[in-house]
């Protein structure tokens with residue numbers, strides 16, 4: 347029997363209390379607990395949250411192990427306070443069969459830093475032409491429930507409709523990367539006055555909003571579950587708000603949405619540096635969009651924060667803007683960005699953080715053992731967080747194999763002190779165990 351006694355932790359920011367983790371479950375919660383033989387972790391002043399769950403992670407394995415592997419990515423996840431990540435399907439080979447999703451799932455189990463739940467591709471090879479074997483992936487050992495061609499949009503409305511219909515059989519969800527392809531050919535940054543001035547091809551808000559509008563109507567029409575990845579514009583927030591009100595009234599279909607940490611903090615003006623560290627898809631938008639995303643996340647229009655952790659080796663980022671890859675790291679900084687933009691601004695409290703970074707993403711992914719309350723009998727997936735700490739982000743200190751963090755040199759609040767996956771510490775004293 348292995349036991350850990352966490353003392354003085356503030357669950358969801360509440361009054362200090364103790365938690366006893368025994369054999370992978372929370373065996374007791376309350377002040378003044380005693381347990382002989384248990385390893386004691388002093389959590390005075392620390393906030394305890396359920397282990398974080400990321401619905402949108404790129405682990406790059408198989409195929410781009412020079413950028414990230416399941417092991418390196420889940421180590422980064424644990425350091426960021428995550429106990430579960432959903433690995434996106436745009437690997438090489440694409441995760442469009444039971445064989446590939448089972449391989450990724452198993453690699454996650456073997457590494458042991460965070461549970462890896464593979465996302466299945468919607469279409470074969472992400473080519474947008476023919477539905478992948480969604481049922482076989484759902485029935486596999488990986489029990490896939492989230493399907494996405496992320497990186498690419500399921501642009502064909504007939505395919506999107508069929509996918510939404512198909513996943514109903516096993517309570518799956520289609521997570522759409524909303525990007526109208528014709529409106530974004532060779533797009534490089536947010537379309538606006540600045541893109542014109544910088545001479546970079548614009549990625550207009552309407553290209554995202556048009557797909558979201560279409561997809562919520564499709565989800566309503568076939569009564570299915572739609573999830574919108576990385577919402578980035580004020581207009582998208584409005585459409586999701588409208589759709590949610592409709593869905594709630596009618597019942598039988600749902601729309602959920604995510605925002606990424608970088609879209610909650612950074613704006614398109616950073617592109618003026620021509621530094622591709624700020625190149626991401628969808629692009630950084632305007633300050634008004636950032637404000638609308640924060641408001642939408644606070645009022646529940648946007649359900650969750652998902653990282654879109656997108657590691658790239660330096661040769662794919664240290665080049666001209668036009669040639670550089672889209673994407674930025676996210677796992678190791680997500681909680682700090684959320685504290686900075688949402689908690690320290692008074693928009694949400696720590697219970698709200700737990701809902702948006704653990705409970706709701708686990709619910710959308712239909713995970714039974716993650717995103718659970720910190721209560722007796724529940725799985726011992728816990729993160730201990732020091733909200734009073736500050737740190738200056740250094741790219742070289744990232745645990746990810748890649749270094750493409752846009753926050754290098756920034757001072758951010760908060761530090762993950764410990765992460766427990768089924769009662770076993772993956773991180774202690776801020777370091778991997």
Ligand SMILES: [Zn+2]
Pocket residue numbers: 496497498523575576627628
């Ligand atoms: Zn995407």
